[in-house]
Structures are given as structure tokens and as C-alpha cells.
Amino acid sequence: MNINAPIAQRLQEISLNIVRALKTAQRDDQILLVAVSKTQTPKAIREAFSAGQTVFGENYLQEALSKQQELTDLKLDWHFIGPIQSNKTSAIAENFSWVHGVDRFKIAQRLSTGRPDHLPTLNICIQINVSDEASKSGVRLQDALALAIEIKQLPHLKLRGLMTIPAPVTDKMIQHTQFKALKDCYVNLNNHGLMLDTLSMGMSDDYLIAIAEGATIVRVGSAIFGARN
Numbered sequence: 001m002n003i004n005a006p007i008a009q010r011l012q013e014i015s016l017n018i019v020r021a022l023k024t025a026q027r028d029d030q031i032l033l034v035a036v037s038k039t040q041t042p043k044a045i046r047e048a049f050s051a052g053q054t055v056f057g058e059n060y061l062q063e064a065l066s067k068q069q070e071l072t073d074l075k076l077d078w079h080f081i082g083p084i085q086s087n088k089t090s091a092i093a094e095n096f097s098w099v100h101g102v103d104r105f106k107i108a109q110r111l112s113t114g115r116p117d118h119l120p121t122l123n124i125c126i127q128i129n130v131s132d133e134a135s136k137s138g139v140r141l142q143d144a145l146a147l148a149i150e151i152k153q154l155p156h157l158k159l160r161g162l163m164t165i166p167a168p169v170t171d172k173m174i175q176h177t178q179f180k181a182l183k184d185c186y187v188n189l190n191n192h193g194l195m196l197d198t199l200s201m202g203m204s205d206d207y208l209i210a211i212a213e214g215a216t217i218v219r220v221g222s223a224i225f226g227a228r229n
């Protein structure tokens with residue numbers, strides 16, 4: 001990856017990599033690339049938009065809202081991918097089309113209540129902790145089904161799937177294993193009738209491995225925009 005390449009060129013490279021990874025995995029479905037624009041400027045987002053990228057992911061509400069304000073002339077689709085504080089749920093429900101990091105029913109309930117009637121249902125991914133570290137957010141694999149069944153009932157939400165941020169490791173085998181754990185959980189939930197269609201997994205360093213294991217959404221930041229400060 002040439003870190004000096006302009007955003008358009010990096011986006012093109014990533015798209016090609018995605019197509020190749022799908023082919024290698026003998027998959028004929030598609031990947032949604034979420035461009036993670038946290039800490040990046042509105043100018044950088046405009047540059048990505050000019051290259052055809054319309055879906056962006058943000059982690060911090062205030063930062064996201066201020067960028068959205070500056071970019072109202074563009075037709076963009078915003079995914080909230082950061083940790084969710086309960087006092088921010090209304091603003092998140094009002095200003096995003098997807099929320100990836102839901103790991104508590106109370107948060108899901110507040111997002112549903114906060115979703116305005118005139119907007120389509122808010123797309124939700126349950127965040128799963130596949131690495132079993134006590135400190136990390138996300139529900140444990142064995143608790144995913146119960147939470148999914150509860151969230152599925154909420155009127156203004158559409159439960160789409162599962163999301164994970166695995167523990168950072170360099171061992172590729174472990175990376176595969178972590179993503180496979182999320183895929184297995186997804187298959188299990190669908191066997192229980194949850195009708196999920198989304199696996200949100202894979203970032204700049206591991207999105208190709210995630211695609212090999214079944215990702216349908218990859219969330220890529222620094223490989224598009226360059227290193228964050």
C-alpha cells in the first residue's frame with residue numbers, strides 16, 4: 001500500500017482487493033465498504049466522495065455531527081461505529097442509518113425510542129466480543145442469541161447482523177479463528193430464525209482475512225485516508 005497515494009487511488013486498490021478476495025473465497029455476493037472517517041477532515045471525505053465512496057463510519061458523535069453539517073450538499077450514508085453512551089442514543093438514532101456497536105438491550109431500546117417516525121428503521125449490528133478479554137466491549141458469543149431475540153422485537157430497529165473488533169494479533173491463524181467465531185455465531189442465530197444478513201468485520205489490517213471468513217461489511221479507515229493523528 002502506497003501511503004502517499006491520493007484517496008481515490010487507495011479506494012480503487014481496496015475495491016480491487018475486495019473483488020479478488022471474494023473471488024478467492026468463491027463468493028458471488030458483495031461487500032459494503034464503510035470508509036471510516038474518524039479524525040479525518042470534511043475535505044478528505046469530499047475527496048473520497050468524488051471517487052465514488054458514499055458510506056462513511058464515525059466513532060464520535062460530536063465530531064460526526066459537525067462533519068455532517070459541513071457536508072449536507074452531498075448524499076452520504078453514515079454508520080455509527082463507536083462506543084454508545086446512553087445519553088447520546090437519540091442523537092445517534094436521528095443522524096445515522098446504521099449503528100454497529102450495540103451490546104446492551106437498554107441501549108437498543110433507547111435507540112428504538114429515539115428513532116424518528118419519518119425515518120426508515122435503524123439498521124443494527126450487535127457487537128460481539130470474540131476474543132474473551134474481560135475489558136473489551138461486546139457481548140460474549142454465548143449471550144448473542146438472547147440479546148438478538150430481544151432486539152428483534154424493537155419497532156424502530158432492524159437487526160441486520162453482528163459486528164466485532166477482535167483483539168489485535170499478528171498471527172493470521174488467530175485472525176481467521178476470531179472472524180470464523182463471529183461467522184459461526186451468525187449461522188447459529190440464523191438457524192434460530194433471526195434472518196440476519198450482515199457480518200461487519202475487518203479493518204485496514206485484516207479486511208481480506210475477514211472477507212475470506214464471510215464478512216459482508218468491512219470498516220476501513222487508515223488504508224483509505226492514511227494514518228490518523
Ligand SMILES: *Cc1c(COP(=O)(O)O)cnc(C)c1O
Pocket residue numbers: 036038059081082165203204205219220221222223
Ligand atoms: C477506527 C475503526 C475502524 C477502522 O480502523 P483502521 O484500522 O483505520 O481501518 C474500524 N472499525 C472501528 C470500530 C473503528 O473504531
